[in-house]
Amino acid sequence: MSIEVDLKGRGKREETKASNRQAIIDAAREVFAELGYGATTVRDIIRATALASGTFYNYFKSKEEVFQALQDETALRVRPRLRAERIRARNFEEFVSGSFRTFFDFVKNDHTTFATMRRNPENQRVRIDTPEVIAGFDELRTDLELAIKNGVVPATDADLLMAAMVGVAFEVANHLVLREDLGADEAARFATALFLGGVHALPKKTAKR
Amino acid sequence: MSIEVDLKGRGKREETKASNRQAIIDAAREVFAELGYGATTVRDIIRATALASGTFYNYFKSKEEVFQALQDETALRVRPRLRAERIRARNFEEFVSGSFRTFFDFVKNDHTTFATMRRNPENQRVRIDTPEVIAGFDELRTDLELAIKNGVVPATDADLLMAAMVGVAFEVANHLVLREDLGADEAARFATALFLGGVHALPKKTAKR
DNA sequence: TCAAAAGTTGACGGAGCGTCATTATTTGAT
DNA sequence: ATCAAATAATGACGCTCCGTCAACTTTTGA
Numbered sequence: 001m002s003i004e005v006d007l008k009g010r011g012k013r014e015e016t017k018a019s020n021r022q023a024i025i026d027a028a029r030e031v032f033a034e035l036g037y038g039a040t041t042v043r044d045i046i047r048a049t050a051l052a053s054g055t056f057y058n059y060f061k062s063k064e065e066v067f068q069a070l071q072d073e074t075a076l077r078v079r080p081r082l083r084a085e086r087i088r089a090r091n092f093e094e095f096v097s098g099s100f101r102t103f104f105d106f107v108k109n110d111h112t113t114f115a116t117m118r119r120n121p122e123n124q125r126v127r128i129d130t131p132e133v134i135a136g137f138d139e140l141r142t143d144l145e146l147a148i149k150n151g152v153v154p155a156t157d158a159d160l161l162m163a164a165m166v167g168v169a170f171e172v173a174n175h176l177v178l179r180e181d182l183g184a185d186e187a188a189r190f191a192t193a194l195f196l197g198g199v200h201a202l203p204k205k206t207a208k209r
Numbered sequence: 210m211s212i213e214v215d216l217k218g219r220g221k222r223e224e225t226k227a228s229n230r231q232a233i234i235d236a237a238r239e240v241f242a243e244l245g246y247g248a249t250t251v252r253d254i255i256r257a258t259a260l261a262s263g264t265f266y267n268y269f270k271s272k273e274e275v276f277q278a279l280q281d282e283t284a285l286r287v288r289p290r291l292r293a294e295r296i297r298a299r300n301f302e303e304f305v306s307g308s309f310r311t312f313f314d315f316v317k318n319d320h321t322t323f324a325t326m327r328r329n330p331e332n333q334r335v336r337i338d339t340p341e342v343i344a345g346f347d348e349l350r351t352d353l354e355l356a357i358k359n360g361v362v363p364a365t366d367a368d369l370l371m372a373a374m375v376g377v378a379f380e381v382a383n384h385l386v387l388r389e390d391l392g393a394d395e396a397a398r399f400a401t402a403l404f405l406g407g408v409h410a411l412p413k414k415t416a417k418r
Numbered sequence: 419t420c421a422a423a424a425g426t427t428g429a430c431g432g433a434g435c436g437t438c439a440t441t442a443t444t445t446g447a448t
Numbered sequence: 449a450t451c452a453a454a455t456a457a458t459g460a461c462g463c464t465c466c467g468t469c470a471a472c473t474t475t476t477g478a
Contacts, residue, residue: 013444013455020457038273041434052458057436064247127334159388160399163380171376172369179368190369194407201406203398222424222475229425250465261427266467419478426473433466442457448450 021059023049025073028066033112037067037126068130074113075132078106082136086143092152095143096196100169101188107173108184114177137162154204165195230268232258234282237275242321246276246335277339283322284341287315291345295352301361304352305405309378310397316382317393323386336379346371363413374404 027048031040042063046056060066085098107114129137141162147153153161172187236257240249251272255265269275294307316323338346350371356362362370381396 011445016443017456042436043434053435054437054459055457058456062435125334125336125338127336129334157391157395157399159384160381160391160396163384164377164400164403167376167378167380168373169376171372171379175368175372182366182369186366187369189412190366191373193411194373194404196407197410198403198405198407200410202402220476225474226425251467252465262466263427263429263468264425267425271466421478422476424473424475427469427471429470430468431466432468433464435462435464437461437463438458439460440458442455444455445453447452 020051020055023051024056024059024066025069028063029070029113032067032070037063064128067126068128071128072130072132074110075130075136077110078103079132079136079139081106083139086139092147093192093196095147096165096199097188097192099140099165100191100195101184103169104173104176104184104187104191107176111177114173137166140165153199154202156202156204161199164198168195229260229264232260233265233268233275234278237272238279238322241276241279273337276335277337280337281339281341283319284339284345286319287312288341288345288348290315292348295348301356302401302405304356305374305408306397306401308349308374309400309404310393312378313382313385313393313396313400316385320386323382346375349374362408363411365411365413370408373407377404 024045028040028045031044031048034040035044040063042056043053045063045066046053060069081102082099085102086095089095089098141158144153144161144165145158148155148158168191172191176182176184176187233254237249237254240253240257243249244253249272251265252262254272254275255262269278290311291308294311295304298304298307350367353362353370353374354367357364357367377400381400385391385393385396
């Protein structure tokens with residue numbers, strides 16, 4: 001008679017599998033933060049765990065793959081917020097300002113996660129475009145295409161528009177992490193004004209992709 | 210009586226030193242392009258050279274450092290062009306459009322270099338902010354500060370303005386590399402219109418940094 | 419001409435990698 | 449409750465690459 005609650009509905013097998021995977025991911029997050037992405041080894045990660053070295057490879061192929069899982073986990077936390085913001089928005093202006101504000105808020109609060117993910121001691125930025133991240137980009141482009149179709153935005157290359165928005169978002173986010181004096185509010189106001197102003201000034205040339 | 214021309218003014222010592230260094234850098238460029246940054250090893254690089262493995266370490270500490278040298282070399286080719294463009298520009302509009310156009314032209318023509326530097330098979334982007342690159346960013350910020358001082362641009366956080374311009378430039382450049390149908394002209398026209406329009410729409414709030 | 423300085427070489431000890439035979443745990447059928 | 453098959457964990461092993469260093473070669477300038 002077990003008073004144990006089956007945390008995961010399924011059997012013990014499934015349960016430990018999930019918990020081991022999470023243990024590795026959690027350990028990785030800490031080790032990456034401490035040593036930097038480049039310097040950490042698979043052994044470092046597994047050593048921060050109760051598991052044996054071989055076990056690592058039952059779950060991930062390499063440290064890149066754990067990193068990708070980490071990135072996916074993050075994207076998985078951000079995307080719903082962005083989606084909520086997108087639904088709440090009643091016009092294009094709100095869509096843009098809500099997106100920037102949400103993203104910057106996340107970056108500023110989840111500081112460590114984002115910093116770890118983009119910077120490391122060697123002054124080298126690593127960014128992996130995981131499925132979740134790419135899906136997020138696609139959602140954005142789709143929305144921009146919709147805005148174009150509705151005539152809210154001049155008919156431009158939606159791909160470029162997305163690129164521009166993403167570029168501004170990530171690069172500004174970087175400064176957000178590095179600069180103490182810069183808040184999410186200010187950054188969001190800046191990015192929104194810049195992007196919206198820019199969009200309205202676009203020529204109506206290049207239509208399709 | 211040597212008919213040999215001392216390519217480098219100095220003695221033989223200096224000369225081979227310079228040529229070895231260059232040989233390593235050149236080999237690295239090719240190997241990175243072939244195997245991708247992540248997969249290449251120091252031995253791969255040195256094997257593509259007439260030198261011995263130990264010699265590598267007389268010139269660089271690691272493959273990261275060679276990569277940095279490569280990046281610096283690239284930045285060293287781009288910066289003068291950007292500076293020339295900046296001098297030619299007779300107003301802020303020309304400054305912005307000239308900068309984007311020059312950068313995108315370079316990216317499109319020097320395709321391989323840029324692609325190698327930002328992408329690799331593992332779908333992972335690596336970017337190192339080397340001294341040359343940072344210096345380039347600083348120049349840009351200085352110019353933007355000047356434009357603000359002259360009242361051509363609303364008084365905004367020059368740091369953010371730089372970040373935005375850099376973000377747009379790099380992210381659009383990425384698409385430039387990946388998309389066949391996209392030309393440097395079109396990209397430059399897009400980025401210029403977006404950025405200039407955005408700048409003029411900025412609030413005059415946040416003054417200093 | 420030659421000894422000191424500078425640079426090159428590749429072999430070596432060490433570290434991390436990914437695999438795999440072995441051992442332990444879980445499962446479902448009886 | 450028992451047990452054989454399925455599944456997962458373990459850590460030792462062979463391998464590759466790393467960075468160093470003593471021995472050797474080339475250059476320098478006295």
